[in-house]
Amino acid sequence: MTTTALAQDRSSSVSLSSRLETDRILFVVGAWALALVWLLPLLYAVWTAVHPSAYETRFDLLAPLTLDNFVQAWNAAPFARYFLNTILLVTMILVAQLVLCTLAGFAFARLEFPGKNFLFTLVLLQLLVMPDILIVRNYATMSALGLVDTILAIGLPYFASGFAIFLLRQTFKTIPKELDEAARIEGCSLLGLMWRVYVPLAKPTMLAFGLVSVSHHWNNFIWPLIITSSAETRPLTVGLSIFATTDSGVQWSIINAATLITSGPLLIGFLLFQRQFVQSFMRAGIK
Known part of the structure; x- marks a missing residue:
């Protein structure tokens, strides 16, 4: 009986190990499949951006490389101004959000x-409201304040974020009284208590939210397009839209070069x- 029981335990252990190995292989294959789905559009954008327009739709390992597409894209729009506007915009929003939402989160906690x-x-409830619903009212408010095209x-x-308030409140509530x-x-x-005790312990949460905020407002398009009308105030995403309204037809090599610019x-960052990004999200408890 003892020998039989040992044999059964060994067989069960081997079976469990085999199932775990199969699950691991399936997870790895799934991860590679998702990575390819994400990478293929990026690889196509890089391919067309560094090759002449004749190679937009055909693959040739001997195709000549060129940076002319980036030069043409940069010269077609005031990208230096767009970059400055975007950096000022995301920095201004992030600083305001961290200050206001930290105070609110501490008060609620x-x-x-x-x-x-x-x-x-x-x-x-504010988290359930789509920002696009408020575009008309926000435009009317900005117009009344004389801030249109700024x-x-x-x-x-x-400047205030319900998501940030919720995250910081939950983080502050976990700190021992x-x-x-x-x-x-x-x-x-x-x-002083908030600044010296709570803020240092909430830095992973702040970093995690900061990544979300910068990424969202760097890529935001609809509201900046509506509220601005000049290159002096428009961010990168709105400036990129001029490539879709050219009279010379669609030039994917130049469009993809401008998109990579x-x-x-964000990609390089x-x-x-x-590693710091993933660790900050894990510590902040963001799923």
Whole structure:
């Protein structure tokens, strides 16, 4: 009986190991399949951007390489101004969001005041509202303030974020209250408590949200297109749209070169700091 039981246990262990190995292989194959789905459009964009237009639709290993498409794309639009506008825009929005949402998240997590739960419910309901629904009202507000066709008008509707408030509130609630008492004994004020205790412990969450915010507003198109009308205030995504309205026909090599110029900083940043990106999301608990 003992020998039979050992044989059965060994057979069960081998079977379990075999199933685990099969699952691992399936996961790896699935990961490669998803990677290829994501990479193929990018590879096509790179291929057409570094080759003459004659090779847009045919593959030839001996095709000549060229950077003329990038030069033509850069000269076709004031990309230097677009880059400056975009960097100013995403920096302005991120700083405003981190300041305002940190204060709000701390208040919802640690302070007691009338209507606290009701106000937090309103914050959560804001997550259900699509930003495009508010375009008409936001435009009317910016017009009344005299801010149409300014960088401030692009960013002002996004200075507060329900998503950031929710994330920071949840992070602050996980911090032990004993730290509050220790800081108060040392004579720390309420703002000092938030800045010296809560903000350092919430840095992974802030970094994770910062990545989401910068990526979203770097790629935002509809609202900047509506609220701006001059190259002096337009960001990269709106500037890229001029390549779709040319009279010389669609030149995919130049369009893809312009697209790589626009999305290149985000791609390079992710490739350089992907480990920090993933770790920050894991620590922040973002699924």
